[in-house]
Amino acid sequence: MAKVINPDICVIGGGAAGLSVAAGAAAFGVPVVLIERGTMGGDCLNHGCVPSKTLIAAARHAQAIRMAGRFGLAAGQPVVDYQRLHARIHEVIAGIAPHDSVERFTGLGVEVLQSSARFVDENTVAAGDHLVRARRFVVATGSSPAIPDIPGLDKVSFLTNETLFDLTRLPAHLIIVGAGPVGIEMAQAYRRLGAGVTVIESRRALSDADPELSSIAIAALRHGGVVLHEATTILGAEQDGGRVVLRCENGGGVFQVEGSDLLIAAGRRPNHASLGLAAAGIDHNAKGIEVGPNLRTSNRRVYAIGDVAGGLQFTHVASYHARLVLQQMLFRLPAREDRTIVPKVTYSDPEIAEVGLSETEAREKFGAVDVIRTDLAAGDRARTDGVEAGVIKIVAGRRGRILGVGIAAPGAGELINMWSLAVANGMTLKQVRGYVAPYPTLSEIGKQAVISYYAPLARKAVVRSAIRALRYFG
Numbered sequence: 001m002a003k004v005i006n007p008d009i010c011v012i013g014g015g016a017a018g019l020s021v022a023a024g025a026a027a028f029g030v031p032v033v034l035i036e037r038g039t040m041g042g043d044c045l046n047h048g049c050v051p052s053k054t055l056i057a058a059a060r061h062a063q064a065i066r067m068a069g070r071f072g073l074a075a076g077q078p079v080v081d082y083q084r085l086h087a088r089i090h091e092v093i094a095g096i097a098p099h100d101s102v103e104r105f106t107g108l109g110v111e112v113l114q115s116s117a118r119f120v121d122e123n124t125v126a127a128g129d130h131l132v133r134a135r136r137f138v139v140a141t142g143s144s145p146a147i148p149d150i151p152g153l154d155k156v157s158f159l160t161n162e163t164l165f166d167l168t169r170l171p172a173h174l175i176i177v178g179a180g181p182v183g184i185e186m187a188q189a190y191r192r193l194g195a196g197v198t199v200i201e202s203r204r205a206l207s208d209a210d211p212e213l214s215s216i217a218i219a220a221l222r223h224g225g226v227v228l229h230e231a232t233t234i235l236g237a238e239q240d241g242g243r244v245v246l247r248c249e250n251g252g253g254v255f256q257v258e259g260s261d262l263l264i265a266a267g268r269r270p271n272h273a274s275l276g277l278a279a280a281g282i283d284h285n286a287k288g289i290e291v292g293p294n295l296r297t298s299n300r301r302v303y304a305i306g307d308v309a310g311g312l313q314f315t316h317v318a319s320y321h322a323r324l325v326l327q328q329m330l331f332r333l334p335a336r337e338d339r340t341i342v343p344k345v346t347y348s349d350p351e352i353a354e355v356g357l358s359e360t361e362a363r364e365k366f367g368a369v370d371v372i373r374t375d376l377a378a379g380d381r382a383r384t385d386g387v388e389a390g391v392i393k394i395v396a397g398r399r400g401r402i403l404g405v406g407i408a409a410p411g412a413g414e415l416i417n418m419w420s421l422a423v424a425n426g427m428t429l430k431q432v433r434g435y436v437a438p439y440p441t442l443s444e445i446g447k448q449a450v451i452s453y454y455a456p457l458a459r460k461a462v463v464r465s466a467i468r469a470l471r472y473f474g
Contacts, residue, residue: 214408372393
């Protein structure tokens, strides 16, 4: 006989989105059931943000050793102990894991069911030997690596982000399928750690980023020794002993790429196939669960948030979604998702960070816009730090309203924060002009860009004043 539970809120999925909802609701004393079939913390903690950024940090230190000679230091080539690096990655995960653990959430008052979940009707979810009938449901089951339809791939050993960080050896030559943020980040990191790296992309690398910004990161990638094939089709894959062989074709003809390891980084697919969504009357498709601007599904009792909702796939989006649904469920206040205020960052070197509308999007929506560009390398702090390439690009509309900002620079993910605040609050260039930037910092570049926008206007004002004076005294 199944045990029936009647919480106020049932959260399905113990990743960033689901945990944020469960913790937020429990803080207000709301009865919450959280269902998670796998490891608590989801993809970000166990297979995504945390391990990848730990690897990238190691690669950045390795590159700093190589570049030390530019600063008058003798260091030479770094020696990479990959087993120790592997151990560090998992030490970092283990250090964060208690914050996302079953024990912590149980202590917060959340009832955690470690089981798969499936809707049996519009009001009920089955989880193990429990039936959960809640006032509201939140589906936050995340996403998994998408595996492209490549002939022969089913007979080849390959890695995804879910298995990559289990490697205890440095790949001799890593082939990466996909040149989105994950593919580019891992390509540069592994190359800096000493692996040979080849990336194959069917479209343009970093195709979702502003081409003006992405070209700077791609140039650095190629300069670092990564081989990148864009606009390339993979005709087939095969395993040749300990080697992986891909047969490819692009404008230059048919060619082969051979490597020791293969990483598939060709996007994500939503985790919703086993949820019994049809039984609950929840509309969905291959891209995810269909939601309105308020993140509510076709079943008014059910919200879908994070990757499974088919939109932007970032951990900070998961947290943003959690806030929006808590606002509606706990306080009965309206809420709408606004994707223009969500920053996007690719953690290459230099990093690429964007928020708001791109130049193309702004022109399509508003017609005439102003675009202000300033070269990062011209700044004093860039010179002291040896930064040779970078740019900030600000898109402004009427009365100088900031519509979007893009940055290609070391630490762009940090530099974009101020601009995210500006976009979210509808700020203008005039307001940014009024703040004082510390010297010398890379963030000064934003202030310099705004000043460059107003400089011609100031000169025109001076000319107008001079003309008026001449008329008066003439």
